Amino acid sequence: MLYYLFQYLKELGMPGAGVFQYISFRAGLAAVIALIMATVIGRHVIHLLQKQQIGEIVRDLGLEGQLQKKGTPTMGGVIIIASILLPVLLFNKLDNVYVILMVIATLWLGTIGFIDDYIKVFKKDKEGLAGRFKIVGQVGIGLIVAGTMYFNNDVIVREKTSVEVISENVQDESQIVIETTSQDVKAPMTSVPFFKNNKFDYRSVFFWMSEDNQNAVGWLFYALVIIFVITAVSNGANMTDGLDGLAAGVSAIIGTALGIFAYVSSHTEYANYLNIMYIPNSSELVIYIAAFIGATMGFLWYNSYPAQVFMGDTGSLTLGGIIGLFAILIRIELLLPILCGIFLVENVSVMIQVSYFKYTKKKYGEGRRIFKMAPLHHHYQKKGYVEPKIVTRFWLIGLILAIITLVTLKIR
16 A cells, blocks of 8 residues: 555655665565564464463373463464565555465465364364365365466566577678577466476476367366465475474575565566576565565564464464465476475375374284374474474574575576
8 A cells, every 4th residue: 555655656756755666675664564563463462362262272292391382372373464464555566466366365374274273272173174174275275376377467477489590691691590589478387496498388298189278288287286286385384383483484484585586586687697487567476475574583573482372273374375375476386395395394294104004003903103203393302302402403404495495596
């Protein structure tokens, strides 16, 4: 909203009003406002949650310090969501299709997480919302995103093409000159890390089909990829949210890397220099992710060890969904296994543990475990590591993975 106000003031000739045209300025303001808002409203939200006796239900798993967390306010994800959305509404162009998608996804996934937390807290059901309903919700937002990317004409990428042109020099000798042109196209494309010519069109998987069928099936396949990415990353963040500050800290690191990718992908000169895909109209995403970073860092004020509030599924499902969708919109979803390596390992550790337990129970009549406990962070708790040490080391690993992800911009 402030963007439109200052745009109007600029037209009236007010000195300095044009500063709101700069993405970097608005992104900086969004990050600062989100951080301040999270720390300011956090205290009031925690007080309200305590007053309503909305506390964490803890199952005794034999973990050190676990029972001390019983009754700690949960559903603190509302702090993160509010701290993201207010700066976005203030500083973004609200008619931008990418911003609209991010806002819808934030509210959508936040609602799913809120319902899950509500059932756990008020209905005293430790299982919360049934997994199939969560999946339906995640598939639903995936379909909305896929449909928008297919039908909306503002969702495009700029593709470079090289053409050989025969020219004649002064000696009347022909000479082949390669001219590079660019055009905006609507295509289910993404970037492949570690390759020089790294653009990949999902339609090319179905190369044996006719052009019309290839286009239709390619977009359908892309829709399935979108649904899978959003669901996987959202659930990965949910699995990671088990120690004080772990999910929020890792998400802030991932968000910073995504912000850098979004900035260079939305800038023609940087995209051209780095030889990456330029995405028109995507610069507003930089402001959104700046608010995301500020909100997650501000939440750490209360969520770091010992936590005064937990984000609950309201926060964790939303954070993961935001990260997955954001990566899709800037066409780097294939980098997520590296960038979100912490989420991936946490998710895979649970899958391995459950699968191995069922296999050994069927084969030997007794279930066996590979890890002392899953997700992985609980394995280290069982080994005797104190919680802050585990969280700090996971943050460091997340930082290393983010750096490796950024290095892919040049190493190809």
